[in-house]
Structures are given as C-alpha cells and as structure tokens.
Amino acid sequence: MSERVCKLATEKHDFELWDAYVDNHSEGSFFHLSGWRDVICEVYKHTPYYLILENNKTICGVLPLFEQKSRLFGHVLISTPFCVYGGAIADDDGGLLQLENAAAELGKKLNVDYVEFRYTKPRSNNSNLILNCNHSTYLMPIPDDEQAILQSIKKKQRANVRQSLKNELTAKETSDISEVHRIYSESVRNLGTPVFPKRYFSKLKEVFSDRVELLSIKNGEQPVSAVLSFYYKNKVLPYYGGGTPEARYCRGNDFMYYSLMCRAREKRDCEVFDFGRSKNNSGSGSYKKTWGIEPQPLYYYCQLVKATNLPNLSPDNPKYRYFIKMWKKLPLFVTERLGPYLSRFLG
Known part of the structure; x- marks a missing residue:
C-alpha cells in the first residue's frame, strides 16, 4: 500500500511540477506559484520552505512557507508573506492536515512563535488551528x-x-x-x-x-x-x-x-x-x-508553537498607533529610504 510522504522542494524539476499542480488545482492561486520563492528570497532575505506532499512520486499537495525573524514583529513561519492568499492546497482534507502538521513540526524545529496559514475557506479537521483574521x-x-x-x-x-x-x-x-x-x-x-x-x-x-x-x-x-x-x-x-x-x-x-x-x-x-x-x-x-x-x-489560522497568545499586528494596536501617526508626517524621500527596512516584516 502506498504512503504519502512530505518533502522539501529543492530542485528546478520540483518547482516545475509544483507550478503545474498549482495551475491545475481549483484552489491554486497566483500566490501559490513558486516564483514567490525567488522574489521573497532575493528582495527580503526570508528563508523559504516549500513542502511537497507526494504519493508514489506524484504530487498530491503543496505548502509554501517562509521564516521571518523580527524583534518587533516576532519569529514566525508563514504561508505566505506579502500574499493575501496562501496556505496548503491538496487533493483532499487529509492531505491538507498532513501538510499543516509537517509545517507545525518544522515550526518546532525552528523554534518559531507560531505558524500562520492564509486560507479563503474555513478549516475544520485541524483542532490545533486558531482563527486570527479580521479581513475580507x-x-x-x-x-x-x-x-x-x-x-x-x-x-x-x-x-x-x-x-x-x-x-x-x-x-x-x-x-x-x-x-x-x-x-x-x-x-x-x-x-x-x-x-x-x-x-x-x-x-x-x-x-x-x-x-x-x-x-x-x-x-x-x-x-x-x-x-x-x-x-x-x-x-x-x-x-x-x-x-x-x-x-x-x-x-x-x-x-x-x-x-x-x-x-x-x-x-x-x-x-x-x-x-x-x-x-x-x-x-x-x-x-x-x-x-x-x-x-x-478570509480565514487566517495560527498554530501556536512557542507563543502563548495570538499575535496582534493590527494597525489599531496602541503599540503601532503612535508610529503610524508620526510616519504620515515624514517627507516622502525619508519614507522611501526607511520604509523598505520595515516593510520586509509587514507582509
């Protein structure tokens, strides 16, 4: 009996098969495409972990992830920063769960605060996920x-x-x-x-x-x-x-x-x-x-790893309100120079 296994995509051929799977999956979005790996790695230096679920060497699920480290915004594993949609896509709910569990295990190894998945539909068969989104x-x-x-x-x-x-x-x-x-x-x-x-x-x-x-x-x-x-x-x-x-x-x-x-x-x-x-x-x-x-x-879910509470990265958070007020007053040339250093964690 065949067994589905999860592995990291590393080779060019892996990503060719990855994009073909995304293209043909009903929930495959622009943000699942492997090109984001090149964009985010080169521009923002975040570490990618692209998980492939295989059955007899045939892809039956994918999950793009990036590790972000910031003193201000925390240490997270996220699918996918700078993208409004993300999370795992798979042939069935069992495949989604297997990819999510693999991401949680990776998060433990990396000692992140939490893992975040960005879905357009609710998840029901993973009791470890906590809904944390106020977006549509x-x-x-x-x-x-x-x-x-x-x-x-x-x-x-x-x-x-x-x-x-x-x-x-x-x-x-x-x-x-x-x-x-x-x-x-x-x-x-x-x-x-x-x-x-x-x-x-x-x-x-x-x-x-x-x-x-x-x-x-x-x-x-x-x-x-x-x-x-x-x-x-x-x-x-x-x-x-x-x-x-x-x-x-x-x-x-x-x-x-x-x-x-x-x-x-x-x-x-x-x-x-x-x-x-x-x-x-x-x-x-x-x-x-x-x-x-x-x-x-939208349904953004977090699985807590090292953190004990859900993150509050909302602009309404008093922690960021004063910063936003001051930023609006800065000259454009200043914000264009300083912004890229901060925006790499605002995806």
Missing part, C-alpha cells in the same frame, strides 16, 4: 463589454466613474517602474504605512513577466494614479495601487479601476476582478463596497 476579500464578475461593466457598478460609484470619463484622463500600460512606485509610495505614506522597495516591484515583473502589468493614469501629461496588477487564470488582481492628491480631484483612481476592468476583459478575457484584501470596517473596505462588491471573509 472583494471579488466581482467582469461583464462582457465597457457599457455592461459600467452598469454593473453601484449607482453612486458609477456616477464617479462617469465623471472621471469626462476629464482628460488616459490609461496606458507602462514599463516605468519608478513612476508607478513613486505614486504608490506617496499613497502608502499618507496612510502611515512603510513602503516596499522599488526592487520588489522590479523583481515581481522579472519573475512573473506578462502576468504582471503596470498601468499608469495621466491627467493630460501628469501621472496621477498607478497600479501594479497580477493576472492569473481568469482573474485580474490590482494589487499595489495608489494616487497622488491630484487624483482625488480628477477621480484618477475611479478611472483607473474601471479602465483596468475593461482592459482585463477585452485584452485578456478575464472574468473576475479581484479587488484584494481589506481589514473589516476599514476605509479601503468601504470604498470597495461602493463598487457593489460584497466582502467575502
């Missing part, structure tokens, strides 16, 4: 043409999009990573969040090639909004986006997301607009709801 994701179907897309948007937000279409706004794919990163940097600084390094954007484009698109929105000749999006299977994911203060007045962001929907449908035949993760009851979540998108809960 936002997905909407993309209709067949521009007019149908516009009509699918909730009435008030549709009026904003119509207003944006009257302005001198243009949407164009760009290779200018510096421009996109600069606009994104300003946006996250204004939210009190350290920015990711520009080379992170560059590495994403290098590794995932045409699955990553940079879109620039200009008001006349002036860039006002920009977004870095992922394309995978039938979805487009606007993952890192933002706008300048001017974007508020010309509705650059509203134009950007509508244009992205239209482009994704027409040029790539995408059927789903994945607006990504937002904290429940947050401003970004409220904005996504104005498009007519209902939130779907």
Whole structure:
C-alpha cells in the first residue's frame, strides 16, 4: 500500500511540477506559484520552505512557507508573506492536515512563535488551528463589454466613474517602474504605512513577466494614479495601487479601476476582478463596497508553537498607533529610504 510522504522542494524539476499542480488545482492561486520563492528570497532575505506532499512520486499537495525573524514583529513561519492568499492546497482534507502538521513540526524545529496559514475557506479537521483574521476579500464578475461593466457598478460609484470619463484622463500600460512606485509610495505614506522597495516591484515583473502589468493614469501629461496588477487564470488582481492628491480631484483612481476592468476583459478575457484584501470596517473596505462588491471573509489560522497568545499586528494596536501617526508626517524621500527596512516584516 502506498504512503504519502512530505518533502522539501529543492530542485528546478520540483518547482516545475509544483507550478503545474498549482495551475491545475481549483484552489491554486497566483500566490501559490513558486516564483514567490525567488522574489521573497532575493528582495527580503526570508528563508523559504516549500513542502511537497507526494504519493508514489506524484504530487498530491503543496505548502509554501517562509521564516521571518523580527524583534518587533516576532519569529514566525508563514504561508505566505506579502500574499493575501496562501496556505496548503491538496487533493483532499487529509492531505491538507498532513501538510499543516509537517509545517507545525518544522515550526518546532525552528523554534518559531507560531505558524500562520492564509486560507479563503474555513478549516475544520485541524483542532490545533486558531482563527486570527479580521479581513475580507472583494471579488466581482467582469461583464462582457465597457457599457455592461459600467452598469454593473453601484449607482453612486458609477456616477464617479462617469465623471472621471469626462476629464482628460488616459490609461496606458507602462514599463516605468519608478513612476508607478513613486505614486504608490506617496499613497502608502499618507496612510502611515512603510513602503516596499522599488526592487520588489522590479523583481515581481522579472519573475512573473506578462502576468504582471503596470498601468499608469495621466491627467493630460501628469501621472496621477498607478497600479501594479497580477493576472492569473481568469482573474485580474490590482494589487499595489495608489494616487497622488491630484487624483482625488480628477477621480484618477475611479478611472483607473474601471479602465483596468475593461482592459482585463477585452485584452485578456478575464472574468473576475479581484479587488484584494481589506481589514473589516476599514476605509479601503468601504470604498470597495461602493463598487457593489460584497466582502467575502478570509480565514487566517495560527498554530501556536512557542507563543502563548495570538499575535496582534493590527494597525489599531496602541503599540503601532503612535508610529503610524508620526510616519504620515515624514517627507516622502525619508519614507522611501526607511520604509523598505520595515516593510520586509509587514507582509
């Protein structure tokens, strides 16, 4: 009788088989792809542990993990940092449990505080997991043409999009990573969040090639909004986006997301607009709801190893509130230099 065994992926052939499994699994997401191993290792220096579950040398499950060490944010094993989805995928619940147990054993060997799995569905057959998430994701179907897309948007937000279409706004794919990163940097600084390094954007484009698109929105000749999006299977994911203060007045962001929907449908035949993760009851979540998108809960689970309590990494934590307040006041050039040192633990 065959027995399923868990091993670490180390060879190029392992990762070729890994990506084929992700591509063909119904719950395989862009964030399960092995390319994240190259991106996160090179840019952030976190140690990867990519677990493969095999049956007679045939893959029947995978689990990407990264070890993070920080005095401020703790020592964790996580699937997967910088990714809104993750966790194990397998042929059945027994395979999921076997991978989760292997991750817990690895966590004990590494002496981490806890192991975190990021799922889109609840887990029921692992009593060691503790739910620790207050986030939802936002997905909407993309209709067949521009007019149908516009009509699918909730009435008030549709009026904003119509207003944006009257302005001198243009949407164009760009290779200018510096421009996109600069606009994104300003946006996250204004939210009190350290920015990711520009080379992170560059590495994403290098590794995932045409699955990553940079879109620039200009008001006349002036860039006002920009977004870095992922394309995978039938979805487009606007993952890192933002706008300048001017974007508020010309509705650059509203134009950007509508244009992205239209482009994704027409040029790539995408059927789903994945607006990504937002904290429940947050401003970004409220904005996504104005498009007519209902939130779907995410299920992030922790298995405690060395820690005795669940972590509280929320921006509402008083431990971080003062820092966020001060960060918003810093000049952009300062946050662009300091941000990458802190953001490596904010995935």
